[in-house]
Amino acid sequence: MSATMGWSFAVLLALLVAGAAAVAWLGELGEARAVLTASLRAVVQLGAVSLVIAAVLRSWWSTAAFIVMMFAVAAVTSARRIGSPRNAWAAAAAIAAAVAPAGTAIALARPVPWTPAGVLPTAGILIGGAMTATSLAGRRALDELQARHGEYEAALALGLLARDAVLLVCRPTAGRALVPALDQTRTVGLVTLPGAFVGVMLGGGSVLQAGAVQLMVLIALLAVEAAAVAVTIELVAAQAVHRPPADPAH
Numbered sequence: 001m002s003a004t005m006g007w008s009f010a011v012l013l014a015l016l017v018a019g020a021a022a023v024a025w026l027g028e029l030g031e032a033r034a035v036l037t038a039s040l041r042a043v044v045q046l047g048a049v050s051l052v053i054a055a056v057l058r059s060w061w062s063t064a065a066f067i068v069m070m071f072a073v074a075a076v077t078s079a080r081r082i083g084s085p086r087n088a089w090a091a092a093a094a095i096a097a098a099v100a101p102a103g104t105a106i107a108l109a110r111p112v113p114w115t116p117a118g119v120l121p122t123a124g125i126l127i128g129g130a131m132t133a134t135s136l137a138g139r140r141a142l143d144e145l146q147a148r149h150g151e152y153e154a155a156l157a158l159g160l161l162a163r164d165a166v167l168l169v170c171r172p173t174a175g176r177a178l179v180p181a182l183d184q185t186r187t188v189g190l191v192t193l194p195g196a197f198v199g200v201m202l203g204g205g206s207v208l209q210a211g212a213v214q215l216m217v218l219i220a221l222l223a224v225e226a227a228a229v230a231v232t233i234e235l236v237a238a239q240a241v242h243r244p245p246a247d248p249a250h
Contacts, residue, residue: 005071082138083243136177
């Protein structure tokens with residue numbers, strides 16, 4: 001089974017984008033232009049990536065290079081979302097520490113074909129999940145430290161080490177970074193049929209094969225994101241993740 005593309009497909013996309021932008025504008029959400037620009041970027045990026053991936057999948061070397069590129073983009077994106085490009089090395093460490101064990105386990109068990117076409121999307125899913133968890137955990141931890149700075153200083157005054165004081169403030173809310181992954185796992189099959197399930201079905205696999213692959217993806221994502229959150233919080237406690245100081249003029 002394959003998607004049918006033509007003028008009707010283009011018209012459908014245009015109507016959906018226009019509808020989303022119109023709702024954002026009429027609802028005064030302040031994101032109408034962002035909807036349009038994000039949609040345009042998606043069209044350009046997916047078109048370009050589709051052409052690139054078709055060439056990348058021809059060899060293991062190009063596949064490995066593309067995975068490295070995805071990892072680098074994820075680290076930079078996460079660093080910016082946390083608050084500063086200077087966090088790129090810390091974000092890269094958190095993402096790598098989360099993805100490497102799960103990726104190795106999947107590679108050894110081989111629940112998906114050990115081919116570029118099987119490895120590349122699996123790596124992309126794991127890296128994307130780790131990126132999201134790292135971004136959410138880093139932002140939330142720094143927000144908590146800023147909002148509860150008095151508690152942090154009080155903990156130091158009581159004799160706690162800086163690391164322990166940071167964890168005392170940040171850990172209670174760190175788990176909230178896992179809420180999206182937990183919700184997706186809890187509602188899979190009841191509310192949503194995620195991409196891996198649909199992909200296997202569209203590729204001609206059986207329903208049982210689709211369910212098995214999707215289960216593997218969901219559990220792997222939970223493990224990856226939990227590890228990314230834990231490592232990110234430790235990096236925040238080690239003062240390896242930070243934001244630039246606020247501009248006094250503002």
